[in-house]
Amino acid sequence: MGNPVPGAKPAIIVKSILACFSMLASSTIIFMIKTEPKTGLQSPYSRIIFGLSVSDVIFSLGMLLSPYLAPSSLPFAPFAGGNRQSCEFAGYLIITGMAAVPTYTLFLTYYFMRRIKYKVSPQKFSGLEEKIWHVSGILGPLGFATTALLMGYINSSDRSGTMCFLASEPYNCKETGSECIRGENAEIFAAAFGATGATLFICLMVVLYMFTHHVYSIEKDFTIPASSTPKRKPESKRHVNFMLNSQEQNQNTDSNTSGKESLNASKNTSTLSSIEINSTPSSRQEEAQESSTGLQSSSGMQSSSGMQDVNLSHNQSPPQEESNKPKIPSQKELSKKALNQSLLYIIAFLLMYMPGMVQVVLRGLKYNVEDSRIMLWWSSTIYPIGGVLNILIYTRPKCQKLQKDVPGLPYIAAFIVVVLNGGEVPSLADLGIVARRPDSYSRKEEENFDEHYQKNYLEYDEREAERAILNAQMRVKLDELSDFMRSILGIDSIMEKNTRENENMNQFDGYSLDWNSSIGPSQLKHSNVDSRFLSEGEIGASEWDDVGSRDV
The missing domain is CATH 1.20.1070.10 (Rhodopsin 7-helix transmembrane proteins)
Structure with missing residues (x-):
């Protein structure tokens, strides 16, 4: 046993x-x-x-x-x-x-x-x-x-x-x-x-x-030996002078066409961006979890690398704005x-x-x-x-x-x-953490950081903000309109000054204005104040200056 x-x-x-x-x-x-x-x-x-x-x-x-x-x-x-x-x-x-x-x-x-x-x-x-x-x-x-x-x-x-x-x-x-x-x-x-x-x-x-x-063959392909990089031959002084003269002659022509070229470049950039986006798989939900493990679609990686090659072949150097964007992991x-x-x-x-x-x-x-x-x-x-x-x-x-x-x-x-959190990475707002800006950020990077912070961490809705701003502006304009009407009704000295300077003084004196009466455009039709602003219910600071300089 x-x-x-x-x-x-x-x-x-x-x-x-x-x-x-x-x-x-x-x-x-x-x-x-x-x-x-x-x-x-x-x-x-x-x-x-x-x-x-x-x-x-x-x-x-x-x-x-x-x-x-x-x-x-x-x-x-x-x-x-x-x-x-x-x-x-x-x-x-x-x-x-x-x-x-x-x-x-x-x-x-x-x-x-x-x-x-x-x-x-x-x-x-x-x-x-x-x-x-x-x-x-x-x-x-x-x-x-x-x-x-x-x-x-x-x-x-x-x-x-x-x-x-x-x-x-x-x-x-x-x-x-x-x-x-x-x-x-x-x-x-x-x-x-x-x-x-x-x-x-x-x-x-x-x-x-x-x-x-x-994987290691990919790493080998992406690694370029230093000896394989071709060395650029030094250019002669005559060739350099010729290039400088050509650049001075074409400076005016380039300045005239720079606007058109920048517009075309922006259109081409947007077109290329749309192509790059459309080249990735359509079902992002199936690849959301795989992206967390470092696994992405190969077609998306190839398209993004191809777009970078096109930009580098035309410009020989990536634009400076690319440095502010988040780095996209390479296929390697x-x-x-x-x-x-x-x-x-x-x-x-x-x-x-x-x-x-x-x-x-x-x-x-x-x-x-x-x-x-x-x-x-x-x-x-x-x-x-x-x-x-x-x-x-x-x-x-x-x-x-x-x-x-x-x-x-x-x-x-x-x-x-x-x-x-159920296997998900919580946002900083969910954790109660306020994102801090590094001191080394430049002004452009700081603006990009603010935009990213508002959209991703504060869940900032631009439409609601614009709607709130418009409502506040409307309330300010209505308050200005009310003050404008009260200034017409309550300040007698200004009214007397206007009647002395106005040739149609008798027409204006025919009306009796009351604080409790509702003042409308028809009641002020004999005054020199433009009733269009009162009928529309909107008046701004610049419009008020125009009215004051013209009629008061």
């Missing part, structure tokens, strides 16, 4: 706690993707991460329940309180999740390679190609788990009852020479299951190599970001499955893995942390963006803010 495994009880407790954290982390990713207002499950990237997170939830749940659902007949299982059927249920979850996680990891790396190397759009990838991958990632693991369940291969895989997996009952019945009650060929099935996992791992390495080779930068994100998911997969790979190798070398305290603690602390690693990788680009917006913010604080 053997002896109890030393340290089994605390190792099981630690594994259960880590499995709960992993389940919580993967469930948080699922919640963030489902509730994301912009993309949700509309992009292939979000659907792949969703499938990877669901797979980890299934695997972590099996790891959590397995020590407690193991058969209570096991003599050295400290927490075993189940039976054969409960152990089969926990083992079914473990086998399904263990097969689905590497499948979706390979799926994710393959998708990155298709987007970057072969320039496949999300719309095109969402067709038959993505459906085949999802069907394989679901039916393959379920097929393995169902076959093992029907053949009776799911049993407790160690004396401590830490995990229900592919094993015979009793454990190691063939090696000990005892009779096997069930699962006699479980080791053969476990070898086939391991061979399938090894095949997925080899495919993952091949796809990763192709992806990495392509975007490809490296996508590669780094894919590498992080692969590293998380390798860390998670490394104990199992080492155990297979040691068992092949006839090493007693069951009595090793190191292997027990290694598998108990590494196996259940897949979800924790995935959420750290998934939120990494968004945390970096938030740290860029808020300098000095610790990464753990940025992670908490992103998670509490």
